[in-house]
Amino acid sequence: MAEKSCSSAEGCSRESCEGCPSANKPQSFLEELNIYSEIGHVIGVISGKGGVGKSMVTASLANLLAAKGYRVGIMDADITGPSIPRMYGLSGQAMADDQGIYPVITENGIKVMSLNLLMPDPEAPVIWRGPVIAGVVKQFWTDVIWGELDYLLVDMPPGTGDVPLTVFQSIPVDGVLIVTSPQDLVKMIVKKAYNMAEAMNILVLGMIENYSYLRCPDCGKEIPVFGESRVDAVAAETGVAVLGKIPVEPEIARLADEGAFAKVSGPHLERALQALQLLDVKQKEE
Numbered sequence: 001m002a003e004k005s006c007s008s009a010e011g012c013s014r015e016s017c018e019g020c021p022s023a024n025k026p027q028s029f030l031e032e033l034n035i036y037s038e039i040g041h042v043i044g045v046i047s048g049k050g051g052v053g054k055s056m057v058t059a060s061l062a063n064l065l066a067a068k069g070y071r072v073g074i075m076d077a078d079i080t081g082p083s084i085p086r087m088y089g090l091s092g093q094a095m096a097d098d099q100g101i102y103p104v105i106t107e108n109g110i111k112v113m114s115l116n117l118l119m120p121d122p123e124a125p126v127i128w129r130g131p132v133i134a135g136v137v138k139q140f141w142t143d144v145i146w147g148e149l150d151y152l153l154v155d156m157p158p159g160t161g162d163v164p165l166t167v168f169q170s171i172p173v174d175g176v177l178i179v180t181s182p183q184d185l186v187k188m189i190v191k192k193a194y195n196m197a198e199a200m201n202i203l204v205l206g207m208i209e210n211y212s213y214l215r216c217p218d219c220g221k222e223i224p225v226f227g228e229s230r231v232d233a234v235a236a237e238t239g240v241a242v243l244g245k246i247p248v249e250p251e252i253a254r255l256a257d258e259g260a261f262a263k264v265s266g267p268h269l270e271r272a273l274q275a276l277q278l279l280d281v282k283q284k285e286e
Helices: 054-067 084-088 130-142 162-170 186-199 231-238 250-257 267-285
Strands: 038-046 072-076 111-113 148-155 175-180 204-209 242-245
Touching (some): 038 267, 054 072, 054 084, 054 175, 054 250, 054 267, 072 084, 072 130, 130 162, 162 186, 175 186, 175 267, 186 204, 186 231, 204 267, 231 242
Parallel strands (some): 038 175, 072 111, 175 204
């Protein structure tokens, strides 16, 4: 039997639309990428709560990718608390023309877009409601001229609110990395982020534990200053791999404060790098 064709707007009725081939198709909210951009993979960096160093992990992974020769961008989607430009010492406003907005490039070649690069005063508070913030995130995808990128890392705000939902619905995210810390709340933090990604049908690539330990400068002993790690137990329960354990390193904090984060090498994220490289392998196989 031939499929029914969709009726015209004038003649459409409940009866005529029953059996329409498009009636049961899920609605897509994906936004069109800027026509002057071509992006290989979009990776979200998320957490169930704030204060776990998500931006630091995002920037460290971006540095590692750039050092390996990949073309990398960072979308700072933490609209109300953007920190990426400050970490890299980026100042001034991003340039724009009739074609779109141009990201600002770090010392080590990473393209960055953040609200702080669009506002006259980067210290002015962003007192906006959710829909406005979500609209800015969409514009970072539709209006920013990213050019050719192998990886675009999206630094999410903490939690499971408007912005993560907007990113997951509006941007074709290939996978997410969950950032956590070795504290009592780790199970709840990871589960919140994990369950949201699962609900949105987004691949969870793995977990990264930040502030994992402090290495004694004298004897080299690893000191768990924030408590014993629980990330391996949570990983076993969820079936999500641990892709890195990052120690507390005062030198990294100093470089971030000085706007010199481009000098950070990200040596503790090799497994996360491998997970991203596997996306390329799977893409070629398909």
